[in-house]
Amino acid sequence: MQSQDVAPRPAPAAGSASDPVVDVEQAEAALVEHYPRLVRLAYLVLPPGLGRSRRVLTAHALVQRALPRGKASASVIPAQSAGREGDPGYAFVRLQVVRAALEAGRPLKRLAWPKRAQLPPLLPQVWGLKLFPRSGGADELALDQRLSALTGPARAACVLRGLEKLPDGDVRKVLTAAGVADVDAALKEADSESAQYALLDSPEFDACSLQVRPTDLMRRRQHTKAALAAAAAVAVCGALLGMPGDGWGPDGAAAPAYAQNPAAQAALDPALLVKVPAAAWESSARTDFSVWPARGDLTGDSALLRRALAVWARPGGTVQVSATPGTPSGGPSGPPQLLYAGTVDNARVVILYDGLRIVRYAEPRDSTKGAALDFARVDGADQAQASAVVLGRADGNIRYLTAPWVTKAAERDLLKPGSGAMALPLTDGTTAPMAGPVQSGACTSWNVLQLTDASGTRLLTDLGELVPARLTTGRPGSVKDAAGAQGLRAWAPYACSLGAMRSSGVRSVNAWAYATQPLPDASGRADWVCTRAETWQGGGERVLAQFRTPGGTYGAVAAKGENVPACGAKDPQVLAGVLWKSGGGSWYLLAAGSRGTASITATGGVKGSAQGNLLAVKAEQGAQAGLKGTLVDGRAVNGLR
Known part of the structure; x- marks a missing residue:
């Protein structure tokens, strides 16, 4: 349970006699609740020279070692967030993370024992794989390069200012407590990055949403034969790079093929791709992705389709691969169905479907380098859940490919139920770009996609995955789409809580007002609402119980649960x-x-x-x-x- 204090209290000054005593349970609760933020903080402060994969593992190790051994005094430094303000447990854990990250960046001394943070973490460890955050845009890359040129204390000052929103006075206290000798110099050095603080919330620096690549896969599988195989691979790659054109073979960014399996080769033949006729959905007994026609201006580009299939089967080391939880990322077992092949903004995009997964392949318009491959599980999708797929994201905007039965598309702000919807033009099922939900900083808007077909109107929200999640309201077992006036009013105070359900493989989220409670002292009546996210894999459901007082703009999360039946159709x-x-x-x-x-x-x-x-x-x-x-x-x- 969380306290909702309608009259915030002033925090005592850091280091005062009134500092509360933080025990292990209090610190652990803060660590668990704010774990992604603490890991992001550690990742940003750690020296970039460690490399992205080691920075990720070290950041997780530092946060997991931040708990006190017994009891310790922690300064209550405001964290500028309702969930962390005045929380001594969070202030203590944050201080330990900053101190350890700064220690990890200091050089080893010849005659001194290294501190624990300066050594590679024993745990967590991942063998045979490299882990690193999703790549951001040019602005994030430039910011990362500039941060790498700063000293460790200056990076910490930037992060405490920009990510934690601390005033300089509190930044001084944290850095001093963390052992920084010249705090003034660190703050002055950090002044150069003040205009880029908003980028610190970018997925580029999220060390909890990771991509995975193999390391020395061939060497681990073989010993003596590995050298021969590596030499053969080098020879093949050299031959491909010597070919005319853009220097790539027909398989683009795919890894070299070492075996010739007839069934696997058939799955890579663009001529065998399944292409459904445009009107097939009108007479089909099914209404899901299996009746989507092939659309886009590049459905006849055999070279592009070949590259997409080859990268799906064996993505090369430069390919950015992501998959929603519970989604297998292996190659197709047979020729898949083509849903889309076309130009989207500055990329060539191919979307494929194999009955279980939606797969999106994207490459730059002028090269096959920098390809990306995304997987999303969609088995059991019905008409509502097979209404749209993300074509691309750019500059905070999203383009969708909609189902052939969709007749109208619109964009609306879920936080403003009375503001109406703004029409989105449809071109061969492709929407014009619409603004995505605000995923960082203050939640001032939450834009959702509104689609209309012969069966009605529904709302879908982007949660950072290929397939948007459907929004519903009502008692579990008898839910209905949230597109009506009542559903929009029901969702408005709780829209911002959808950010907690990102990247979880969510297929639908329901909001259910399960109780209304008269408040003591004649303060009116409060609403209790349960929001439950159902996933494609049938596990990992997230439940939030939220509490809203009269006149409150937003609901407050009172309790939460994961992998529990509460608030669901089986046990409401x-x-x-x-x-x-x-x-x-x-x-x-x-x-x-x-x-x-x-x-x-x-x-x-x-x-x-x-x-x-x-x-x-x-x-x-x-x-x-x-x-x-x-x-x-x-x-x-x-x-x-």
Whole structure:
């Protein structure tokens, strides 16, 4: 449970006698809740000379070693975020991460024992693979190069200013506590990058959303034969580079083929690609990706299609490969279906479908270098979930390829349900570019795709994957699309919480208002809403219980769960609680269960019980409580945490 303090308290000065004592549990809770941010912070402060793969592993190792051994005093330094402000556990863990990252960048001394952070991490380790974040644009690359030229303390100052939004006074305190000798010099050196702080939230620096490549695969598989195979590979590559034209063979950025399997070779033949007639969907019993026709201006470009198939089968070392969770990334077992081949902005794009996966191949318009390959699992997609696929993203905008049964497309801001939708022109199923959701910084808008066909209108949101997620509302088991006026109003306060579900293989997200609770002290009525993300792999579902007070613009996450049946069609029961401060200054434990909850009991730091699905008990600020409920059929239900 999280406290929602409607009257923020001033934090004590760093290093004062009023500093709270941080125990292991408090620090661990902060580390788990803010783990991706802490890893990003460590990755940015670590010296770039380590290489991207080692920086990723070292960043994770430093964060995982940041917990105190017992108890330690931590300064409460404001973190400029509702989830971290005034949290001594987060302030302590952040300080340990900054200190360790700075130590890792210091050179080893001949007559001194190296510190733990200066040595390669024992754990985590990944053998045979290289891990690195997704590549960003030219601005991110330029920023990374400029950061690499700064000293470690200056990089830390940039990150604390730009990522953590700390004022210079608090940056001084963190750097001083981390052992920086000349803080003034670090701040002055960091001034040169103040205009680029927004880029620190880019996926380029997200060390938790990673891409994977093999390292010495051939050498690990063979010993003596490896040398011969490597020599043969060099000879083949040399021959390909000596060919006329752009210097690449027919397979483009694909790795060399060492075996000739007839079935595998057939899957790489562009002439055998399945191309569905344009009107097939109108008479088909199925309405999914299998009846999409082949579209785009390059469906007849055999060389492009050959390269796409070859890279799918065996991506070379320069190919950027990504896959949603639970999606196999192996080659096709037979000739796949062609959905699209055409020019999208500055890239040539091919989209293929093999019955289980959507595969997107993209290469620059003027070269086969810099190719990218993306996989998304789509088995079991119905008409609503097979409505659109991402063609490309550029400069914060997204282009979609829509299903042949889609008649209209529009863009709307989910945070502004009354603002109306802006029409998106469709050209052979391709939308004009639309602004994507704001994924970093303050959440001031959340743009979604609105599609209309003969069966109705639905909303889809981009969560950083090939297939957008469908948005619905209502009680689990009887949900409906959120495109109506009621659905739009229901989603508006909770749209920003969708950012927590990015890159998880999500197929749909439902928002269900499961309870309304009268607030103590005659403060009005609060809403309890459960948002649940269903995934394509059938596991890893994410559930958020959110609490919104009267007049509140946004909902606050009160509890969360992962891989739990709560709030789902199989078990719609949900129970959650929050510490709330009334306008009169009193603290309460508020809890609500879904319909069918017979009683609720609070345990731990707050004692109390109530009949029915609502509970309101006076509590102390910062109290830790557990919740247990009993359903009308006698079953027990635990509260989400």
